[in-house]
Amino acid sequence: MPASFYNHPKQLVAVDCIIFGYENEKLKLLLSHRGFQPAKGEWSLMGGWVHDDETVEEAAERVLFQITGLKDIYLEQVQVFSNPGRDPGGRVISVIFYAMIRIDIHDKNLLNQNGARWWTFSEKPELVFDHNQMVKKAHEKLKLKASYTLIGEKLLPEKFTILQLRTLYEAIFQRQFDPGNFRKKILSLRMLEKLDHKNKTDSKKGAFYYRVKKHNEKFINERIVKQ
Amino acid sequence: MPASFYNHPKQLVAVDCIIFGYENEKLKLLLSHRGFQPAKGEWSLMGGWVHDDETVEEAAERVLFQITGLKDIYLEQVQVFSNPGRDPGGRVISVIFYAMIRIDIHDKNLLNQNGARWWTFSEKPELVFDHNQMVKKAHEKLKLKASYTLIGEKLLPEKFTILQLRTLYEAIFQRQFDPGNFRKKILSLRMLEKLDHKNKTDSKKGAFYYRVKKHNEKFINERIVKQ
DNA sequence: ACAAAAGTGTTTCGGCTACACCCATGC
DNA sequence: GCATGGGTGTAGCCGAAACACTTTTGT
Numbered sequence: 065m066p067a068s069f070y071n072h073p074k075q076l077v078a079v080d081c082i083i084f085g086y087e088n089e090k091l092k093l094l095l096s097h098r099g100f101q102p103a104k105g106e107w108s109l110m111g112g113w114v115h116d117d118e119t120v121e122e123a124a125e126r127v128l129f130q131i132t133g134l135k136d137i138y139l140e141q142v143q144v145f146s147n148p149g150r151d152p153g154g155r156v157i158s159v160i161f162y163a164m165i166r167i168d169i170h171d172k173n174l175l176n177q178n179g180a181r182w183w184t185f186s187e188k189p190e191l192v193f194d195h196n197q198m199v200k201k202a203h204e205k206l207k208l209k210a211s212y213t214l215i216g217e218k219l220l221p222e223k224f225t226i227l228q229l230r231t232l233y234e235a236i237f238q239r240q241f242d243p244g245n246f247r248k249k250i251l252s253l254r255m256l257e258k259l260d261h262k263n264k265t266d267s268k269k270g271a272f273y274y275r276v277k278k279h280n281e282k283f284i285n286e287r288i289v290k291q
Numbered sequence: 292m293p294a295s296f297y298n299h300p301k302q303l304v305a306v307d308c309i310i311f312g313y314e315n316e317k318l319k320l321l322l323s324h325r326g327f328q329p330a331k332g333e334w335s336l337m338g339g340w341v342h343d344d345e346t347v348e349e350a351a352e353r354v355l356f357q358i359t360g361l362k363d364i365y366l367e368q369v370q371v372f373s374n375p376g377r378d379p380g381g382r383v384i385s386v387i388f389y390a391m392i393r394i395d396i397h398d399k400n401l402l403n404q405n406g407a408r409w410w411t412f413s414e415k416p417e418l419v420f421d422h423n424q425m426v427k428k429a430h431e432k433l434k435l436k437a438s439y440t441l442i443g444e445k446l447l448p449e450k451f452t453i454l455q456l457r458t459l460y461e462a463i464f465q466r467q468f469d470p471g472n473f474r475k476k477i478l479s480l481r482m483l484e485k486l487d488h489k490n491k492t493d494s495k496k497g498a499f500y501y502r503v504k505k506h507n508e509k510f511i512n513e514r515i516v517k518q
Numbered sequence: 519a520c521a522a523a524a525g526t527g528t529t530t531c532g533g534c535t536a537c538a539c540c541c542a543t544g545c
Numbered sequence: 546g547c548a549t550g551g552g553t554g555t556a557g558c559c560g561a562a563a564c565a566c567t568t569t570t571g572t
Contacts, residue, residue: 469561469562469563469564471563471564472561472562472563476560476561491570491571494569494570494571495569495570495571495572496568496569496570496571497569497570517561
């Protein structure tokens with residue numbers, strides 16, 4: 065093969081992020097009000113172009129920093145969407161990520177500047193182009209992740225009660241978990257550390273706070289909850 | 292944002308395929324002898340550029356057809372690799388797929404023309420660039436797939452015995468499965484159809500052939516084997 | 519007769535589920 | 546006292562694993 069092997073038409077490559085958050089017992093999605101054509105004024109995922117000198121992960125981190133002011137956000141690749149007609153504005157290959165944000169610590173002022181807004185997952189609007197499909201895929205992947213990993217730390221405040229964790233899981237899986245069984249299962253993983261004070265807002269008795277143990281990168285090969 | 296929103300540097304986008312096959316009780320990998328610089332003469336995955344008018348899936352199908360003469364190959368997206376320095380020949384964003392091929396029906400003559408060769412998975416050579424990592428990720432994804440789907444039809448001949456299916460699973464997972472329990476588990480899925488004749492090459496008694504039932508696209512939500 | 523795979527049956531074990539039940543406390 | 550969530554205990558069910566055992570047939 066000739067030296068011109070690398071002379072080939074190039075493509076516009078973008079990243080789009082499904083940004084999950086959790087607030088008031090609801091799973092939420094951070095969406096952007098599209099300020100340009102095509103589909104101006106409609107809602108879409110947060111996205112941006114991939115630059116020459118960065119990975120797609122770095123591009124996604126850049127987009128997230130711009131929107132939320134946060135670094136070190138948990139990111140996972142979902143899938144590539146590449147239908148030539150998927151974006152009416154031109155041929156764009158888009159790499160999809162999902163992210164998990166702690167709503168309690170991000171910079172809410174930046175959101176307004178960026179025309180962004182949190183939506184409750186179950187009440188989200190129709191999105192532009194193929195973004196609805198992307199959200200669906202990301203949600204499936206989030207469920208898979210949550211069923212094999214304790215994702216509390218990524219969406220909840222530093223310290224949380226078992227009730228809060230369970231309510232998060234119920235929001236993600238859109239079903240109920242038995243309180244006693246959920247508690248036993250989570251504690252059996254030995255990944256949580258019990259703190260010495262209680263949350264008294266959710267019950268009369270008060271529930272102990274827990275936090276995720278440090279240095280606990282150990283991979284769980286065990287299923288936490290069923291799909 | 293201006294109309295120049297879509298005026299942005301473009302990227303070279305490639306697909307690379309991890310092509311799994313199965314022959315002589317061994318999991319195999321189809322690799323390509325690289326005929327151009329850089330890394331000329333070394334082994335690599337099968338790849339190709341993504342054209343303007345096709346999806347990344349179509350690009351992968353095109354590459355696979357070129358190499359094997361087969362259409363309708365099972366393909367699954369694995370991940371995007373996009374480190375700017377990953378390919379010394381230039382900045383290439385690569386979308387990785389794995390494929391499953393029935394070695395018994397593909398065109399072996401095409402392989403030689405393309406400098407390709409089947410390697411036993413456990414004896415595969417060092418690959419160029421980040422292709423070793425890609426294979427690792429693809430193998431993990433294949434295991435995940437095989438643990439939730441009956442993948443016999445995709446790698447074995449049309450009809451096969453339970454022993455052959457078990458040996459395939461043992462090759463993929465690199466561990467043993469109890470013959471009795473494996474048989475019961477597989478048959479309990481009710482996805483196989485027993486044929487009326489036997490394979491007599493593997494045993495004196497002979498084992499009935501089975502094939503995957505038609506119209507059996509029903510999704511399995513049940514785990515077939517543990518990781 | 520024996521070896522070796524095919525195929526079936528049985529026992530055990532552990533985890534998940536579905537509860538029941540007590541505890542603590544604000545109202 | 547009672548309602549509410551916190552937290553613990555337990556019986557039963559079901560599937561996975563381990564393995565015994567019978568069948569078949571080529572050598």
